[in-house]
Amino acid sequence: MDADKNVSVVREGFLVKRGHVVHNWKARWFVLTPDKLLYYKYEGGKRDSCQRGKILLKDCEITCPFLEYENRPLVFKLQTKHGVEHFLEACSREERDDWAGDITAAIHKLEANHDETATEQQEPAGTQFHNLSKVLDSMYDVHSGIKMSNHVEQGSTYSNCFSGSAVVDWLVFMQLALTRVEAVTLASALLEEGLLRTVGQKSVEALRTAGLSEQFMDDSTALYSFPQSLKKRGSVKAETSLSAMELSGRVVKRGYLLKQGHRRKNWKVRLFVLRSEPSFLHYYDPTKDDISPAGGFALRGCLVSSLEDNGVPSGVKGNIQGNLFKIITQSDTHYFIQAPTHQEKMDWIDAIREGTTSSS
Template structure:
């Protein structure tokens, strides 16, 4: 990536005069979003246009096109509107995050603004936090928790932070993303929501108000009350309770090779763990995985081959896992 480029990639842009939609290559810099025509898969220079970000406002999610849920709307100081469509929710959120950062670059007052909003934000008198939570639980129009993965672990009955922000705005509980983040923080403080996993728990521990609730597609949350009420099966208890509220024995990055299985977590109860030397690498394992390998065999005889960053790290992981098996 070139110097000064914050993000680049494909977005589908709505035309200004004729409202057709065309793929363009976008390059985000500190104060400008440039876009280029494409010919033969390559950008055509000079840029076809530029969006000046100073004084720009961003709307995400933009709900003006029912059949295009992945839109971002930018409105410039001169009230020109740009509609940009991403290829996935993750890409949309990543672009919105980077563009918002570029708009607010050099404005340390944003954290102060959050503090002011935190102290001044009031729910309309006819709306209570209980009503919002009831609406979130609604089977047709609420938020549906589902399995989500973070850093190799799968967490049941969770939703991502940016999804809740989207939902609060689309249901008119908040006028913008800043208000929605503040409202979500209030729901956490009142124990209607709880953070799940490394990313969202880390934000709570940081103690920084601006980062209490994360408008982010990698931060996970769950319903605090429904979690307590609805867990019934042994499977749910063994997986969800440990993952949502268990003590972290060890954490860090590992490379894992699986054969014909979906990515996700697995139970360590009743499993066997052992170190593998270089000649113990199984046939069929792809890539450069020589060295620092260990193997976990679960009680249903599934074999996982995992690579640590060093022999010392491998030993630490093996010892930590043995304590749990």
């Protein structure tokens, strides 16, 4: 029996969790209640009724973003009052920050209930006192600095750069800024002093048109790099490959969905990323990373249809929850996909349909 049937649910959805003993990453279904975070296994496209674990939120500490995993910028860390660490990864920055916001609010509420009189004094933000060249040195540090990689913008590949969001994440994680807003102000100051430079169209345009405080973009598609005067640090060679064009589109939607395998017909949680111009749908194995897709296809000429929840459609195997839809590609490959909720199913179908029309 699940003892938590009557507890109010603040939020629920897929997160990828790192195992305690074996440090592998597994997708789990998480349910946030006012005082704990419960997680369940998702087997064959259905949530286990049996709870796999719970994290009591009272006296927990949250670190968001947590940037010590090089290929996983969307992780946040929860540390319980007994010092047990839980590493959880969301499907997008928005999702990560929403989960972290709701968990933080629950922790604060538990604190307030515990001691009405305790008021925490926070130090005033000290952005203006930062020594900018020291911040640059920290960012440039080989071990704890910001990671440089190749990025594609509008079909061009840029090497040795990073996104605006990655800079903001790093400044918050390193506690050089308390909030994202403060981090943007600090990054704008670095930009103004020539300690960072714009790369590609989006960031150049923002610098040209914005006011002084908004010169820097907290955006995962706006690119920046270190000034040319700094020596190359472990530079990354730009590689152009077939997928560079596929992966160059603007990200329209990201989320965890269940996909039926083509051969074994088993259901697995995958991170789906929908891009436009050019319109492609890629999916990634969330236990690995979101850099190399496990598969994907162009949306041009695709047909997407919602499947009814009564009865099991032909071609579908296993114990399914519902919220099914089907995509038939131009090359007549059939993809069966399940969303966690009816609303998410409809949102994905609409977004994919839009992609099929905009790319034709």
